Amino acid sequence: QVQLQESGPGLVKPSETLSLTCNVSGGSISSYYWSWIRQPPGKGLEWIGYIYYSGSTNYNPSLESRVTISVDTSKNHFSLNLSSVTAADTAVYYCARDVSGYYSDYWGQGTLVTVSS
């Protein structure tokens, strides 16, 4: 059973970079697509982007200028960097395994990141 676990700071200052890592266990990161999805408190879901294990990426245009997703197959994890954050980036951030980059069949438990000084 694949398990995903997000890790990273729960508090980030405005204008700084949000950095999260998703550790994948119970299976290999290879041969799959991996996404980041976020959910502001009390609101709906927003897809941030995905990375294929080979390193190719696809980002939401609404965030593309600020987002970088990377993968480290040797450590079986992938990461999210979101730069120049504002309070609007406060959300629960989920990592997830994708089926062919289309929809997500395994999700991490999510981690709340608050942007505040």
Place this chain on the structure above:
Amino acid sequence: AIRMTQSPSSLSASTGDRVIITCRASQGISSYLAWYQQKPGQAPELLIYAASTLQSGVPSRFSGSGSGTDFTLTISCLQSEDFATYYCQQYYSYPRTFGGGTKVEIK
């Protein structure tokens, strides 16, 4: 981006009821639609993909239908564990987009 609109945004129902949630896409998406269930404080769980294919392990009281722009999620006999928020998501084109959610509450 394709806009996904769910209705209703919330509903009250009793255990044993039949519940229908609708999802409309702003343009045709064929059958490239998934449904998720999210309980408070938990991550979403995949219920259905390809509009009508049940994810492994999901109870058969859940079903999905539709193609093009109009889709439905039906819960045939609501159970206590089904009180949750449900989201549709299109994957016809990027960016992947979600509906605003439908909260199913206890009457």
